[in-house]
Amino acid sequence: MTRDVVEAYPEMPFKDVVGLLDVHRISGLPVVDDDKVVGVISRTDLTRRRAARSPDGRVRGFRIRPLGRSARRADAPARTGLARELMSTPAITVHPEQRIADAARVMERHGVERLPVVDEEDRLIGIATRRDLLRVFLRTDDEIRRELHDEVLPRVLGRPDHGVAVSVHDGMATLEGALEHSGDLPLVIRLTYRVEGVVGVVNRLTVRAASGPVGPAKGPTGPGAEHR
Structure with a gap:
């Protein structure tokens, strides 16, 4: 797992969540309240919100603007909402003592790219991504x-x-x-x-x-x- 975790908090505004994903070039992050994981936000969650707010009801692709480009885009997502309204909950998590193969099966079963790693009280201690697991499986x-x-x-x-x-x-x-x-x-x-x-x-x-x-x-x- 990676111990240096980018995280959001429940009352974080939508634009700040998008900014974290943009700056750190990640596809999702945990939402933490009082050191405990209460949900997870992914690009899929943001796409779903964008579709829900579309006037004609059609699903449009969500795109985070690349670094260094103008923030003014016609297709930019609405700058409203809070992290607690966007996140998927309850969060799918794993414990540090669980085996790598079990974590991989959890990712596959739930269709997620990252798993917050929590202790027995659901406090965040790290995060495991598909890339992390692949690196393990590639060991000789x-x-x-x-x-x-x-x-x-x-x-x-x-x-x-x-x-x-x-x-x-x-x-x-x-x-x-x-x-x-x-x-x-x-x-x-x-x-x-x-x-x-x-x-x-x-x-x-x-x-x-x-x-x-x-x-x-x-x-x-x-x-x-x-x-x-």
């Missing part, structure tokens, strides 16, 4: 493997020579090796899932005992994970 298996092996596992297990073998195929990460402490397993699995591009985890980890490795380690693995 080798990029994902290197991040897991060289960054995530050393950070969790406290040493670079952690002894866990990592392989990734089509986004599915397989972890093999012996952990010193059983309590490390849930964190290893959870942080593996959080790596961009990981679509599932195959857990082949064991826990090392005084007499050597014993049995497959048990722990929560989340959706799509396997125990073998």
Whole structure:
């Protein structure tokens, strides 16, 4: 997600909303009241309002003037209305712990280009766009493997020579090796899932005992994970 979010507030005038979309060259933005997302405004919402105000009832295209051109246009939208009257509500949102694939399905199901990312109290903390998701899906298996092996596992297990073998195929990460402490397993699995591009985890980890490795380690693995 992107943490630097352009946002509107419910009482923001129509012309100011259009100005934000114009200046930042974006197709939509969340409407926030007291730090909570109450709606979303897109170019589609503005087009719908323009059509509703058309005297002959015909739908005309909505166009935000490019930067540097004259603001005086015959086809400029009416300069009235407030953000709360234009926005789509309730807003379609996601939480930061949701998986990338789930966010992509939400976008497809609702036909939206961006999703506000909110905490458990619906406070805005970021925004995810189709471009953001595409960038994640374009990560190669080798990029994902290197991040897991060289960054995530050393950070969790406290040493670079952690002894866990990592392989990734089509986004599915397989972890093999012996952990010193059983309590490390849930964190290893959870942080593996959080790596961009990981679509599932195959857990082949064991826990090392005084007499050597014993049995497959048990722990929560989340959706799509396997125990073998």
